[in-house]
Amino acid sequence: MKPIRYSIVPKQPAAHLFEVTVTVTDPDPSGQRFMLPVWIPGSYMVREFARNIVTLRAFNEAGRKVRVEKTDKHTWQAAPVSGALTLRYEVYAWDLSVRAAHLDDTTGFFNGTSVFLAAVGHEDAPCLVDIQKPAGPAYRSWRVATALPEARGTRRYGFGEYSAQNYDELVDHPVTLGEFALTTFKAHGVPHDIVIAGRVVALDMARLAADLKRICEAQIALFEPKSKKAPVERYVFMTQAVSDGYGGLEHRASTALICNRTDLPVEGRPQTTEGYRTYLGLCSHEYFHTWNVKRIKPAAFAPYDLTRENYTSLLWLFEGFTSYYDDLILVRSGLIKPEEYFSLLGKVVGGVLRGSGRLKQTVAESSFDSWIKYYRQDENAPNAVVSYYTKGSLVALAFDLSIRAQTGNRKSLDDVMRLLWQRFGRDFYRGKPVGVTENEVEALFAEATGAELGALFEQAVRSTRDLPLDTLLEPFGISLAPEADRNARPSLGARLRGGADCTLAAVHDGSAAQKAGLSAGDVLVAIDGLRVTGANLDALLSRYLPGAKVEVHAFRRDELRTAQVKLDGPEVSRYTLAVTDKRTAARNWRERWLAG
Template identity: 85%
Template sequence: MKPIRYTIVPKQPAAHLFEVTVTVADPDPAGQSFMLPVWIPGSYMVREFARNIVTLRASSEAGRKVRVEKIDKQTWRAAPVDGELTLRYEVYAWDMSVRAAHLDDTTGFFNGTSVFLSPLGHEAAPCVVDIQKPAGESYRKWRVATALPEARGTKRYGFGEYRAQNYDELIDHPVTLGEFALSTFDAHGVPHDIVIAGRAVSVDMARLAADLKRICEAQIALFEPKSKKAPVDRYVFMTQVVTDGYGGLEHRASTALICNRTDLPVTGRPETSEGYRTYLGLCSHEYFHTWNVKRIKPAAFAPYDLTRENHTSLLWLFEGFTSYYDDLILVRTGLITPDEYFGLVGRVVGGVLRGSGRLKQSVAESSFDTWVKYYRQDENAPNAIVSYYTKGSLVALCLDLEIRAQTSNRKSLDDVMRLLWQRFGRDFYRGKPVGVPETEIEALFAEATGVNVARLIDQAAYGTRDLPLEAMLAPFGVSIAPEPDKNGKPSLGVRVRGGADCTLAAVHEGSAAQKAGLSAGDVLIAIDGLRVTGSNLDALLARYLPGAKVEVHAFRRDELRSTQVKLDAPDVARYSLTVTDKRVAARNWRERWLGK
């Protein structure tokens, strides 16, 4: 097939406009149709990227105008032409996230799903994209960061032509434009780039490279313990630094990340901040996706249908298991201590048990409904849904410990991940893609470990009862117990929206606030006659004992309400995991779990 040729230019950075052209050498003689994806893999929500196309026109090889009609929300069809057909269009890019596109006079970023129209019927054709520099002297230091392979004549990090084997590969390599800090390290012989865009001061790039190297090599060895062969020829961590932000999105040979500038390590300061631990966990999470979801995929994603929702009940395995391994890799590589790891697990347990939605929705149901529930959370979300990320990570923990306990630590969840990799992931992009069937999970676990965990999977992933964490941790000499608020502060059972006003973002089911008739959206203005703000609620509540009755004044819309609230016992924000059995056998089990 003849290649599809794209050009993308940051045409008007101040207006946040990319200009894109796509040229088809052999368009459909009946009229060529073009489609822009409605969602981006890894972020399970229909986002309607086509809404950001501002202008669109078509021309023939001879330069004549060609009529174009829009036939649905994301598809255009050009009239028949002889010879080449070119579409030229503008894309508005003002979404500072990892999911879409962003452009101003300081930096640029785009995912292919936001900017590259797909000529229907040509999805398998090779693609060439010419990434051009914005005009003007102020952009002379701009560079290009992407895992897309360079075409002949283009230097790495330079503007010019890049290539992809097909449309699916083209849109799976995000691109960062601008001035950025850069560092490179090898992980088992494969180059990995670290790109830091945005105003980041005194970032310790050497430390960051050394820490990420440990993470990457541990994950490569987990999936390929003998060959230590990475599934990529090159990998790029690209991070946009902001004042307040967090997130990541996986791709087949790179990841797009956003973090607070204070999260990154500072040259000359050896301490590890909580923000830096969180950032390393995010990098670990997205890198693990290189195997788990980018190559090992649910059958519903093999291949993706980018025109609509793709439903699967297995995101608890793909996102939940990845959430389990992201911090587990940190402790296995010595980047955090076992006590710090237990603290992270305890925080997750507290978060899961705080919401009553866990008793109504299983993680399998949460996976299937992610398009309309998890990614579209409202004020009732804690009472109606459960996260397949957080509870999914605890499901993985239970399965790992159960396998280890039944096999005296000879087998583990690692063996399951390796089987999934060998069966479904290793050759995913080399032949006909095959995804993990929804109905074979239990059989795959049994094949990999010799342990029948069907009942546990049924209860943990497809049921709504709380997980048997205490029983699972006991053979490893670890106990788990609730850790109430240290200050003994009574609770309203609410989550407050940030800001000057004390606006209730969510009211937990059965809480003191709900029993008193308070609702999400209410603005608390006084407790027992004292003014409440977004910053002093905890201090005011700390002056009371659990069970105390207080008078609360609040606005609902423009109506003043007054109600009596009987304060609850302190919230359990987290659970404590403690080593209680230090016998040699138990200690060795823990070491193999946390340090193998």
């Protein structure tokens, strides 16, 4: 098939406008259709990227205008032409996230799903994209960061032409434009680039490269313990450093990340801050997706249909298991200590058990409904939704511990991931793509480990019962218990919205606040006649004992209400994992688990 040619230029950075062209040499004789995706893989919500297309015109190869009309929310059809057909359009880019596109006079970023129209019927054709520099001396030092292969003599990090084998590959490589810090390291011989855009003072790139190298090599060795062969020829970590932000999105040979600039390591300060540890965990999570979801995929994603929702009940396996391994890899690679890992696990356990949504929705149901529930959470989400990320990570922990216990630590969840990789992921982009179906997962676990896991599948995946983590941790000499509140401070059983006002963001099922008739959105103004704010609520409550009755005044909209509240006991925000058996057998089991 003849290549589809694209060009993209930051036409008006101050107005946040990219100008994009797409040229089809052999358009459909009956009239070529073009489509922009409605969602981006890895973020399971319909986002309607077409709403950001401001103007769109079509031209024949002589430069004359061609009639083009919109046939639905994200599809355009041009009138029949002889010869090549070109669409020229503007895209408004003012979404500072990892999901869409952003442009101003300091930096640019885009995902292909937000800017590149697909020529319908030509999705398998090779693509060439000319990434152009914005005009003017202010942009003289701008560069390009992307994992897309360079074409026609384009120099790496330079403006020019890049290539992709098809549309799916084209839109699976985000692009950063502008000035950025850059370094490269090799993980088992494969170059990995680190790109940091945004202002960061005294950034310790050498430490960041050394730490990410350990993460990447640990993950490569997990999936390919003999060959140590990475699934990519080159990988790019691209991060936008901002004042307040967090997130990541995986791609087949790169990841787009956003973080607080204060989370990045500082030259001359060797300590690992909580923010830096969180950032490393995010990098670990997105890199693990290089195998798990970018190549090992649920059948519903093989291939993606970018015109509508793609339903699967397996996100607990693809996102939840990735969430399990992201921090586990940090301890396996020596970047955090076991006790730090146990603390992170305890926080996840507390977060999952705090929400009553876990008693109403299974992780399989949460996966299937991600399009309408997880990514569209409202004030009732804690009471109705369970996260396939956090509970999914605990499901992975339960399977790992159970497999190890049944097999005397000879097998583990690692063996499951390797079988999935060998059968579904290793050759995904080399032949006909095949994904994992819901019906075969349980048999694959049994084949990989020889363990009897049917009862655990029923409890962990298909029911809303809590996981037996305390029992599963016993052979490893670890206890699991609620972390005691030293202050024994009572609670309302509600979560606050950020800000100076004491505004309830969510009210938990059966809580003191709910029983008293308080609701999300209510603004608390006084407790027993004393003014309450978001900053002093805990201090006021600490004066009472659990079970005490207090009078709460609150505004709902513009109406003042009075509620009599009987305070709940202290909330359990996290659980403690403690080593209680230091004998050799239990110690060996712990070491095998944490070392991999």
